[in-house]
Amino acid sequence: MNLREIRILYGRELRSALRERTIVFNTILLPVFLYPVILWAMFTALTFIQGRNEGFTSRVALVAALPSPHPVLAESLRADANLSFWNGETTSAGGFVGISGDRAAIPVVDSAAAHALLRNRELDAVLLFTEPDGEAAALAGNFEARILFDRAIDRSRRARDRVSGRIDDYRAGWLAREAERMGLSEAEQVRFAVRQDDVSTGEDLGAFLLGQMISLFLVIMVALGCFVPSVDTTAGERERSTWETLMTVGAARRSVVVAKYLHVATLGILAGSLNVIALFISIGAVLRPLLSGVGAAADTISFQIPLAAWPMMIVGAVALALFFSAAMMILAAFARSFKDGQAMVQPVYWMVFLPLLLGSQTDATLTPALASIPVANVSMMIRDAVNGVFLWPLIAQTLAVTLGTIVLCLVSARAILGFEELMTGAYDGSFWRFLKDRAWRGRRAKA
Amino acid sequence: MAWSKGEGMTPRPAVDVRDLRKSFWDEGRGEVRAVDGLSFTCHPGEVFGLLGANGAGKTTTLRMLSTVLRPTGGSARVMGHEVQEAPERVRRSLGFYSASTALYPRLNGRETLEFFARINGYPEERVRGRVQSLIDRFGIGEYEKARVEKLSSGMKQKVSIARTIAHDPPVLIFDEPTVGLDVLNALEMVQVIRELRDEGKAILFSSHIMSEVEKLCDRIGIVHRGRLLALGTLDELREATGLHYLEDIFVSHVTAAEGLAGSELVEGDAGGEEGGTGVEAAD
Numbered sequence: 164m165n166l167r168e169i170r171i172l173y174g175r176e177l178r179s180a181l182r183e184r185t186i187v188f189n190t191i192l193l194p195v196f197l198y199p200v201i202l203w204a205m206f207t208a209l210t211f212i213q214g215r216n217e218g219f220t221s222r223v224a225l226v227a228a229l230p231s232p233h234p235v236l237a238e239s240l241r242a243d244a245n246l247s248f249w250n251g252e253t254t255s256a257g258g259f260v261g262i263s264g265d266r267a268a269i270p271v272v273d274s275a276a277a278h279a280l281l282r283n284r285e286l287d288a289v290l291l292f293t294e295p296d297g298e299a300a301a302l303a304g305n306f307e308a309r310i311l312f313d314r315a316i317d318r319s320r321r322a323r324d325r326v327s328g329r330i331d332d333y334r335a336g337w338l339a340r341e342a343e344r345m346g347l348s349e350a351e352q353v354r355f356a357v358r359q360d361d362v363s364t365g366e367d368l369g370a371f372l373l374g375q376m377i378s379l380f381l382v383i384m385v386a387l388g389c390f391v392p393s394v395d396t397t398a399g400e401r402e403r404s405t406w407e408t409l410m411t412v413g414a415a416r417r418s419v420v421v422a423k424y425l426h427v428a429t430l431g432i433l434a435g436s437l438n439v440i441a442l443f444i445s446i447g448a449v450l451r452p453l454l455s456g457v458g459a460a461a462d463t464i465s466f467q468i469p470l471a472a473w474p475m476m477i478v479g480a481v482a483l484a485l486f487f488s489a490a491m492m493i494l495a496a497f498a499r500s501f502k503d504g505q506a507m508v509q510p511v512y513w514m515v516f517l518p519l520l521l522g523s524q525t526d527a528t529l530t531p532a533l534a535s536i537p538v539a540n541v542s543m544m545i546r547d548a549v550n551g552v553f554l555w556p557l558i559a560q561t562l563a564v565t566l567g568t569i570v571l572c573l574v575s576a577r578a579i580l581g582f583e584e585l586m587t588g589a590y591d592g593s594f595w596r597f598l599k600d601r602a603w604r605g606r607r608a609k610a
Numbered sequence: 611m612a613w614s615k616g617e618g619m620t621p622r623p624a625v626d627v628r629d630l631r632k633s634f635w636d637e638g639r640g641e642v643r644a645v646d647g648l649s650f651t652c653h654p655g656e657v658f659g660l661l662g663a664n665g666a667g668k669t670t671t672l673r674m675l676s677t678v679l680r681p682t683g684g685s686a687r688v689m690g691h692e693v694q695e696a697p698e699r700v701r702r703s704l705g706f707y708s709a710s711t712a713l714y715p716r717l718n719g720r721e722t723l724e725f726f727a728r729i730n731g732y733p734e735e736r737v738r739g740r741v742q743s744l745i746d747r748f749g750i751g752e753y754e755k756a757r758v759e760k761l762s763s764g765m766k767q768k769v770s771i772a773r774t775i776a777h778d779p780p781v782l783i784f785d786e787p788t789v790g791l792d793v794l795n796a797l798e799m800v801q802v803i804r805e806l807r808d809e810g811k812a813i814l815f816s817s818h819i820m821s822e823v824e825k826l827c828d829r830i831g832i833v834h835r836g837r838l839l840a841l842g843t844l845d846e847l848r849e850a851t852g853l854h855y856l857e858d859i860f861v862s863h864v865t866a867a868e869g870l871a872g873s874e875l876v877e878g879d880a881g882g883e884e885g886g887t888g889v890e891a892a893d
Contacts, residue, residue, distance in 0.1 A: 171728045175714070182716040404712035410678045411711065413702030413730040413777070587678055
């Protein structure tokens, strides 16, 4: 292998690539800016939606009166500023009209009309109090509250929670008063209590969040970084009629292919690395304000990556880039135009997400089975490393599987490029058609 | 100094093609013989023209010589290197120019010339000097820093010729070089080829434009359906056919070949060693 040739060809490829707007956008700008912008937009939107939903007044209809011994509950429901009870009338458009006046009692409205309004989404919940059945019926003043709501609507679920919360609070107060009346101390009332203590530190929580994000974004960004260059260096060359120019230069074909391969992998690694750095720098600024108040660990959250995880991420990015480059270039080599190339390579890009789903269980670490699945294994390996978990035998298995996949791709590429019509760009078909043609011809030849 | 038959003193031709064949499989037509036993030579300081209609096999022949395609039979040597045995050496010995060999649009003129000089094995320490001399020779200086994609077609043509000879190869292949060029650019192209011939380059030139071949080529091979129908200087071809214009000579050969299906038209020993100039029909 002539290293001088490879260096010259590689330099030419890289120089051309970094002057192409689409490649610069996908390889540099997107990895650096996309993640923080997406994350910021996502959390801002969530906060906005959450705030908007919390700001809504829940529209409730009472269709069966509250039993008389519970005026405090009635007052509590009526006084809740987040609840508005239907007065039984509708607007001209058939909309909800709430009771007015601070002292107005909650009216009992027609059940059928309330159900109709609930179905039309003009009402968020229907509340009715009924006599309990069986043994519960013997208890004086007991009642059963039923809440009708629409699970498909967030606003309706929120109305259920609000009404339910009011009744729960009332029950707790009532039980406390009853216990006191029976001479039970507070300690005796709160027996068999459950207390929860979060032992995670701010570093643990930060590493957990970083691990989730880096393992996901690194895979996506490396694939994205390889995507356009792999098409540009194969189908793009054909479209620009520079492929034949390259075929007539005095370098070995192998040098041409190796230089192209290394250039695509380089851009994939660049995209992945830039993304990790952008993620690492910006995640604190984006997430810390959003997580404040969630818990003690969240309040002291710190985003640090263990030193030993960095080499693991680099190895992972290189392995992913070499795999994606090989797989994408094999498919793109069949295309005769950039557009065709994009269409042919697209499936590989989307296939990236399938193994990622396997590794999306937040508490899972590498297992022998997961370590056998390309892409997912590297993603998991990186996540473990960021969390400070290093399962060396499984890491070795992961790297061996990835290396094997890369070698398989390269051997396939070598075999495919051995066909003259492909090397010269004369073949007019896709990778799948090529396989079908060759298999069919092979069978026919044997027959 | 144009090569002539009497001056062909070079013991070894720059290009030596013997019984060259290329067949490929086509789903609709079955086995297609694109090149069917071509033999010819080209010497330093000579422009050898391959004249033929579209689909005659000219480009396939030149692609085999430039090692883009692999021959299915026969042999071809460029500066003594066999195309199948030493393809890299062959490619380093020649410059290939055709309408389908475009320039890298995102490199500028100087970068383009430096890249092609280096990758074709031109000595590293002399690359800058060589590139500067080409820039001066073709008047590229004014736009040497502009990306190729921004250049006019005339400017691109100059850069393209310069990149073809960037590594100073002894053999040059021009495959239909004037296709798509306006009259002035086509004339300029012809003039450059003449100059290169005078510098001692062995030039293979393919075209279907009779006037260009007439003006430029020292010897002409008429190709039809992958076979060489006639070979010689223009005067020799005129003498053999009794016709004056190359167009008439070409048509007469093609008509004869089409009319004598199953027969073989040979020029001297065009199917093997070249030499004679007469054209005759053989059984």
